[in-house]
Amino acid sequence: MEDWRYINSQRDIEEFVKETMGMHDTVMVGLDYMAGTWGDDMATYFSGPNSKNLRVIFTSPWTNGNIEMIFETVCRFNISGWQECYSDEILECSISLEKLKKNSDETYVLWTSGGTPRACGKEELLLEPIDTYIISKRVRWRITKLNYKCPCCGYYTFGHPPMGELDNCPVCCWFDDTECLGDLDYVNACLGISLRQARKNFLVKRACKDEFMSEVRLPLENELDGINWIIPSKKW
Numbered sequence: 501m502e503d504w505r506y507i508n509s510q511r512d513i514e515e516f517v518k519e520t521m522g523m524h525d526t527v528m529v530g531l532d533y534m535a536g537t538w539g540d541d542m543a544t545y546f547s548g549p550n551s552k553n554l555r556v557i558f559t560s561p562w563t564n565g566n567i568e569m570i571f572e573t574v575c576r577f578n579i580s581g582w583q584e585c586y587s588d589e590i591l592e593c594s595i596s597l598e599k600l601k602k603n604s605d606e607t608y609v610l611w612t613s614g615g616t617p618r619a620c621g622k623e624e625l626l627l628e629p630i631d632t633y634i635i636s637k638r639v640r641w642r643i644t645k646l647n648y649k650c651p652c653c654g655y656y657t658f659g660h661p662p663m664g665e666l667d668n669c670p671v672c673c674w675f676d677d678t679e680c681l682g683d684l685d686y687v688n689a690c691l692g693i694s695l696r697q698a699r700k701n702f703l704v705k706r707a708c709k710d711e712f713m714s715e716v717r718l719p720l721e722n723e724l725d726g727i728n729w730i731i732p733s734k735k736w
């Protein structure tokens with residue numbers, strides 16, 4: 501796995517744009533916000549050292565793996581998924597270092613999915629709900645090969661979205677089936693059980709079905725984290 505690279509200068513930006521082809525035709529497939537804060541049962545509030553990090557995963561036709569970006573100390577972001585035609589596909593990203601506060605020299609990283617920020621534009625951009633954009637104190641990125649989450653055991657064992665590619669999960673032996681993702685009670689044609697039952701079995705037997713108990717294995721280190729890709733079901 502590659503080391504993280506930070507975006508601290510115009511040169512870093514040029515390197516990022518060159519390697520990712522300006523993120524042309526990349527697709528945002530996953531996004532995790534880690535607040536770094538928590539509260540206990542005494543209503544006491546705690547804040548961790550790495551707070552407000554936003555992790556975003558993209559597939560890309562240009563890189564040998566996914567583009568993984570972590571926006572550290574994210575200040576503001578907008579994922580504009582509310583339009584009917586929105587596809588999460590990026591035609592060309594823009595990334596720049598900006599001073600966004602009046603009377604302050606603090607620099608922020610401004611990333612947008614929509615090409616060059618409008619010339620007259622940062623204030624307009626920040627008010628505008630149409631663009632997908634992220635503003636943070638720092639950004640790090642790397643190219644990495646991430647697996648997709650198994651809908652049964654929850655480990656990241658599939659090299660592609662698990663929807664009918666005729667693959668088995670090595671950790672629980674779930675056989676991927678698109679219909680089961682949309683309906684937890686739909687019976688998997690190859691396994692003869694539903695995803696709901698397979699999950700129950702895995703919790704007790706570490707396999708989606710009794711007959712596979714001798715074939716499963718523990719998850720590998722690279723299967724503990726990946727892309728939380730799943731089709732929402734109406735019957736969860």
Ligand SMILES: [Zn+2]
Nearest residue numbers: 650653669672
């Ligand atoms: Zn599995």
